[in-house]
Amino acid sequence: MIEVRNLAKYYGSVRAVDNVSFTIEEGEVVGFLGPNGAGKTTTLRVLTCYQPATSGSAKVAGHDVFTESMAVRREVGYLPESVPLYPEMRVREYLHFRGKLRGLDRPRRNAAIARVSERCWLPDVINRPISQLSKGFRQRVGLADALLHNPRVLIMDEPTIGLDPAQIRETRSLIRELAQEHTVLLSSHILPEVEVTCRRIIIIHRGKIVASGTPAELRQRITAGSQLIAELKGPEAEVTAGIRKLDGVKDVHSEPADGWTRVTVSARHDLREAIYKLSAEKGWPLRELRRDVATLEDFFVKIVAGAHQSEG
Numbered sequence: 001m002i003e004v005r006n007l008a009k010y011y012g013s014v015r016a017v018d019n020v021s022f023t024i025e026e027g028e029v030v031g032f033l034g035p036n037g038a039g040k041t042t043t044l045r046v047l048t049c050y051q052p053a054t055s056g057s058a059k060v061a062g063h064d065v066f067t068e069s070m071a072v073r074r075e076v077g078y079l080p081e082s083v084p085l086y087p088e089m090r091v092r093e094y095l096h097f098r099g100k101l102r103g104l105d106r107p108r109r110n111a112a113i114a115r116v117s118e119r120c121w122l123p124d125v126i127n128r129p130i131s132q133l134s135k136g137f138r139q140r141v142g143l144a145d146a147l148l149h150n151p152r153v154l155i156m157d158e159p160t161i162g163l164d165p166a167q168i169r170e171t172r173s174l175i176r177e178l179a180q181e182h183t184v185l186l187s188s189h190i191l192p193e194v195e196v197t198c199r200r201i202i203i204i205h206r207g208k209i210v211a212s213g214t215p216a217e218l219r220q221r222i223t224a225g226s227q228l229i230a231e232l233k234g235p236e237a238e239v240t241a242g243i244r245k246l247d248g249v250k251d252v253h254s255e256p257a258d259g260w261t262r263v264t265v266s267a268r269h270d271l272r273e274a275i276y277k278l279s280a281e282k283g284w285p286l287r288e289l290r291r292d293v294a295t296l297e298d299f300f301v302k303i304v305a306g307a308h309q310s311e312g
């Protein structure tokens, strides 16, 4: 449904998107994940024909975004990061205005507005001025607008950014519903965000795709890189030596911490139980034992470093 080949976009000398390729099948729900400045918005804007790429190609629903932009726009609903709304208009009025721009006549607009307002949980506010709506409702108006022409593909840029926790939960369940009827590509800079809504995640960093997989696969790669932190009360040399002997240990660092020994352990698997048993066996009190799960940023850095190593 979406086919991107060797896409690149430069802003002057800034390389925002660098030779990106990926494919999204019909019916998939894919998260485009990356830190700020990774190139997410730029890629989505190329796919929605809002701006041209510097090189490469992209097709949506079989149509080329460069040469058949009108056909692409018919197939795609786009929710940009900040939805440009007209605050003085009422919701229904705004949706009529947008429907007219899309060339829908009045009967078709009425039918479409009834459908999308139901779909996006808007009936209660349909006659309210947009200026009176909360950010969560404005987001839904933006979504309703994106769905007016009943596109097969829905592209959303950071759809939950700036929403409060209750609004985030609502938007997530709305996205899950929409995902049953549309092919969905959404971007986020937060891992849990794409984890809960998407069945596949593509990670982009500095304009390049650095990893992709199911949320479970990526989560596993992240926790596999995590470290264990423990504080035991015992002679530093003995504590370190004892931990070093545990099965699966790759590396141990130790430092004294006001009479205790603080160790940072990297290992092939979770050693918390083994460390607890060691402390009980040796009679070394244990006051801290936790897994320091790598942050997404650590994960990016690691993946990117790994990519450089395998290139070299």
Ligand SMILES: Nc1ncnc2c1ncn2[C@@H]1O[C@H](COP(=O)(O)OP(=O)(O)O)[C@@H](O)[C@H]1O
Pocket (backbone or CB within 6 Å): 011, 014, 015, 016, 017, 034, 035, 036, 037, 038, 039, 040, 041, 042, 043
């Ligand atoms: N209109 C623009 N002019 C110049 N540089 C831009 C423009 N838009 C984005 N960039 C740069 O391109 C890179 C990617 O930006 P963007 O696609 O917005 O990333 P993301 O959406 O992942 O945060 C960043 O380095 C950003 O500063």
Ligand SMILES: [Mg+2]
Pocket (backbone or CB within 6 Å): 040, 041, 042, 081, 157
């Ligand atoms: Mg962005």
